[in-house]
Amino acid sequence: MFIFEQLYIFFQQIFILIANPINVLILFGSVLLGIIFGAMPGLTATLGVGLLTTLTYGMDTSTSMVALLAIYVGAIYGGSYASILINIPGTAAAAATALDGYPLACQGKAGKALGLTTTASAIGTFIGMLFVITIAPLISAFALNFTSFEFFLLAFFGIIISGTLTSQDLVYKGWIAGFLGLFLSCVGRDQLQFYPRFTFGLTELDGGINVVPVLIGAFGIPQIIQMLRDKITSGEAKRFQRILPEFTEILHHFKDIIRSALIGVGIGAIPGIGEDIAGWVSYGAAKNSSKHPERFGKGELSAVISTETANNSCIGGAMIPLLSLGVPGSPPAAMLLGALLLHGIQPGPMLIYDHPLFIPQVGAILLLASFAMWITGMLLAKQVIKVLRIPPPVFMPVIAVLCVIGSYSLGLQIFNLYLMVPIGILAYFLTEMEFPIAPLVIGVILGPMADASLRRALMVSKGSFLPFITRPVSLILILVILLMVVSQIPWFKILTKRILNRMFSRKIDKNIS
Amino acid sequence: MKKKELRRADFITSILLLLFSLWIIVETLKMPMKDTFGGVQNVWYVSPALFPLIISIFIMILGAVLFLHSIKTGGAKYFLDNFSLRYKGLSEKNIRFIGILLALLTFVYLDIPRIDFFISVTLFLTYFISVFYFDDKDLLKKLTLFYFIGSIIFIILFVFDISKIINSYYGYFIDILALFFYLSYVIYSWRKVRNNQIYKKRLVLSLLVAIITPLILCPTFRYFLLVPLPKEGLIIQFMHNIYYFLK
Numbered sequence: 143m144f145i146f147e148q149l150y151i152f153f154q155q156i157f158i159l160i161a162n163p164i165n166v167l168i169l170f171g172s173v174l175l176g177i178i179f180g181a182m183p184g185l186t187a188t189l190g191v192g193l194l195t196t197l198t199y200g201m202d203t204s205t206s207m208v209a210l211l212a213i214y215v216g217a218i219y220g221g222s223y224a225s226i227l228i229n230i231p232g233t234a235a236a237a238a239t240a241l242d243g244y245p246l247a248c249q250g251k252a253g254k255a256l257g258l259t260t261t262a263s264a265i266g267t268f269i270g271m272l273f274v275i276t277i278a279p280l281i282s283a284f285a286l287n288f289t290s291f292e293f294f295l296l297a298f299f300g301i302i303i304s305g306t307l308t309s310q311d312l313v314y315k316g317w318i319a320g321f322l323g324l325f326l327s328c329v330g331r332d333q334l335q336f337y338p339r340f341t342f343g344l345t346e347l348d349g350g351i352n353v354v355p356v357l358i359g360a361f362g363i364p365q366i367i368q369m370l371r372d373k374i375t376s377g378e379a380k381r382f383q384r385i386l387p388e389f390t391e392i393l394h395h396f397k398d399i400i401r402s403a404l405i406g407v408g409i410g411a412i413p414g415i416g417e418d419i420a421g422w423v424s425y426g427a428a429k430n431s432s433k434h435p436e437r438f439g440k441g442e443l444s445a446v447i448s449t450e451t452a453n454n455s456c457i458g459g460a461m462i463p464l465l466s467l468g469v470p471g472s473p474p475a476a477m478l479l480g481a482l483l484l485h486g487i488q489p490g491p492m493l494i495y496d497h498p499l500f501i502p503q504v505g506a507i508l509l510l511a512s513f514a515m516w517i518t519g520m521l522l523a524k525q526v527i528k529v530l531r532i533p534p535p536v537f538m539p540v541i542a543v544l545c546v547i548g549s550y551s552l553g554l555q556i557f558n559l560y561l562m563v564p565i566g567i568l569a570y571f572l573t574e575m576e577f578p579i580a581p582l583v584i585g586v587i588l589g590p591m592a593d594a595s596l597r598r599a600l601m602v603s604k605g606s607f608l609p610f611i612t613r614p615v616s617l618i619l620i621l622v623i624l625l626m627v628v629s630q631i632p633w634f635k636i637l638t639k640r641i642l643n644r645m646f647s648r649k650i651d652k653n654i655s
Numbered sequence: 656m657k658k659k660e661l662r663r664a665d666f667i668t669s670i671l672l673l674l675f676s677l678w679i680i681v682e683t684l685k686m687p688m689k690d691t692f693g694g695v696q697n698v699w700y701v702s703p704a705l706f707p708l709i710i711s712i713f714i715m716i717l718g719a720v721l722f723l724h725s726i727k728t729g730g731a732k733y734f735l736d737n738f739s740l741r742y743k744g745l746s747e748k749n750i751r752f753i754g755i756l757l758a759l760l761t762f763v764y765l766d767i768p769r770i771d772f773f774i775s776v777t778l779f780l781t782y783f784i785s786v787f788y789f790d791d792k793d794l795l796k797k798l799t800l801f802y803f804i805g806s807i808i809f810i811i812l813f814v815f816d817i818s819k820i821i822n823s824y825y826g827y828f829i830d831i832l833a834l835f836f837y838l839s840y841v842i843y844s845w846r847k848v849r850n851n852q853i854y855k856k857r858l859v860l861s862l863l864v865a866i867i868t869p870l871i872l873c874p875t876f877r878y879f880l881l882v883p884l885p886k887e888g889l890i891i892q893f894m895h896n897i898y899y900f901l902k
Contacts (some may be wrong), residue, residue: 143682195712197872197880200880200881243778294777311661312665312721312724314717314720314721315721317713317717318672318714318718319723321710321713321714322708322714324706325679325707325711325714328706328707328710332703334703335687335697335701337687337702339682339683339686339703339707340682342859353864367752367755370751370755370787371748371751371752371755372748372831373751373790426727467660496796523748528743535784535787535788535790536784536788536860536861536864538787539758539780539784539787539864540780540781540868541866542758542759542762542779542783543776543779543780543869543872544872546762546763546767547872547876547882550767550882551876551880551882552884554883555883556767556768559763559767560763560764562763563759563760563763563764566759573660574656574664575656575664575665575668576656576661592706593706593881596705596706596709597700597701597702597706600700600701600705601700601701604700605698605699606702638674639818
């Protein structure tokens with residue numbers, strides 16, 4: 143009954159949204175902008191959402207959500223253009239697409255590949271949306287039972303899992319980044335006693351560090367420095383005739399699409415894990431389940447379809463923890479969280495009571511965005527790829543100006559810029575040393591929740607830590623966190639390897655006998 | 656970064672992290688733990704120091720793990736073997752990095768708070784685009800040095816409050832000075848690239864982008880989004896005059 147009610151509100155929201163021509167205009171404009179952002183190497187979906195947040199500040203919440211979700215969907219899809227046509231991923235999310243997309247373009251099948259990725263991305267977004275409207279309210283309802291103990295551990299869990307999965311070098315580098323983010327969130331007057339912490343006597347820091355300038359700095363400035371310092375240039379784009387939707391091919395790969403969409407949603411729902419990991423996992427899964435794994439890397443259609451379905455369905459997945467728990471599922475979702483807070487919407491379990499229409503509205507926008515993306519992709523792909531000709535030294539400085547004016551316009555404080563630049567430079571050095579940035583950002587966002595929840599929880603228990611292990615959900619969270627931490631210790635790895643080896647060798651022995 | 660260099664960087668980072676965590680602990684110990692603050696009697700578990708203290712302990716532990724790992728993998732040895740205070744010259748990548756930092760830092764900390772926003776953006780973009788678009792190490796060095804010297808002059812003007820004295824005679828004097836600096840940069844770069852057709856084209860494109868961008872951004876933010884610009888000086892005031900005259 144609950145699901146039918148949600149679906150009814152969902153369709154109602156679709157009609158309300160498309161009844162307003164301004165919304166439709168903003169929808170298509172933002173999707174197009176997103177595709178351009180995604181297509182240009184160096185510009186990411188996160189940066190696109192962040193920069194647009196500053197322009198949507200004056201709009202009403204639903205219109206701004208149309209703009210932000212549309213640019214998010216468009217940018218994740220747009221990344222495939224550069225991957226397929228120039229072999230440089232437009233966004234990290236499309237990195238796996240380049241492996242087979244570019245060989246397809248070299249075989250003269252660029253139009254076909256783009257047609258498939260367009261349709262697969264639209265289907266991926268659609269499936270992700272289905273999960274948002276059905277699962278998010280259920281998780282919200284469940285999370286209503288959460289108390290401060292669980293919220294503290296949830297924040298901790300978010301940082302640990304995001305650090306574990308996004309770290310490319312040592313896992314604990316991700317955790318360090320997360321704790322640095324938590325430290326940044328401590329700056330300013332604390333929420334319970336208004337005691338100034340790490341403010342150095344600066345009144346501008348009393349209110350804490352603004353999230354959006356931090357996000358713009360952390361994601362924008364390292365990109366600018368990297369592109370210009372390392373002379374990253376876009377190559378010559380492969381030519382193609384026209385893009386075809388290729389519905390028969392899509393039907394032929396239906397199994398790949400469903401599997402990848404589920405992988406995308408699942409990975410998106412894990413805090414702080416972005417579309418890039420969804421793409422890679424989906425690529426691996428497609429290769430493992432393929433009858434011809436040897437074709438992967440040489441222009442396999444199912445590979446391109448799988449990665450693009452997964453990274454777009456990840457958007458819906460990332461919205462689930464964001465809306466139901468207030469924990470962003472991916473870096474662009476972290477930006478969205480900042481935007482929601484600016485519009486006075488506090489995501490979390492209370493969202494279904496404070497703004498009962500909001501989750502179906504997000505679902506409706508995702509559905510409309512996937513349609514807009516499909517139409518724009520089919521009609522304007524040829525025009526959009528012209529932006530790939532713009533050399534990075536020309537557009538990157540313009541992006542820097544947009545970062546600056548964007549950060550300034552939120553709160554009209556030059557001090558935001560004074561923070562944005564050093565955080566950006568710090569993020570650049572951290573990236574160079576292979577510290578992931580997503581946990582840092584998640585830390586900045588979840589820090590206030592973790593701090594206040596821990597102290598409230600201890601206030602209730604009068605300083606006792608016992609409820610952390612006597613409450614079932616918090617016990618589960620503690621065990622998962624411990625398992626993640628312990629699993630990085632060498633002797634634990636050896637032990638589990640031995641146990642697994644024994645288990646499997648027994649199975650093999652049984653099969654032989 | 657290569658693995659060896661990465662481990663060396665890990666070694667330095669881990670030391671910095673350990674020092675940083677120590678600093679956090681020292682700072683948090685100054686916060687009220689059991690004392691009263693604002694008339695409220697504290698208990699340790701409600702203290703504002705609790706959360707930063709936990710974070711600092713985790714950073715310290717993880718920093719120590721990173722430190723040990725860097726020693727085990729040879730990062731510390733690589734650092735000590737290659738440690739030298741002798742100046743080895745700058746690679747092109749590092750010069751580019753300095754150029755980027757110079758552009759960003761002067762734009763945000765020097766120009767935006769004090770010089771008309773339109774002029775600040777134009778100056779920033781002209782330098783930032785041209786210097787990297789030429790893609791020539793020699794030009795990069797010369798133009799960066801020119802821009803750096805110009806910025807030093809502005810720093811002197813601002814630090815010693817000379818700008819205030821000059822501006823008291825004529826309100827937009829610093830803006831005019833910035834315009835003069837912009838023009839001299841353009842002339843200097845033109846002289847440097849006049850014999851090369853490709854560079855000349857690139858300079859023209861840089862100048863066009865540097866003018867068109869603020870021409871779109873300033874009215875959009877000022878009149879459409881109603882965002883007052885950080886510093887509204889000579890050009891923005893002129894823009895106001897045109898806007899209200901037309902209105």
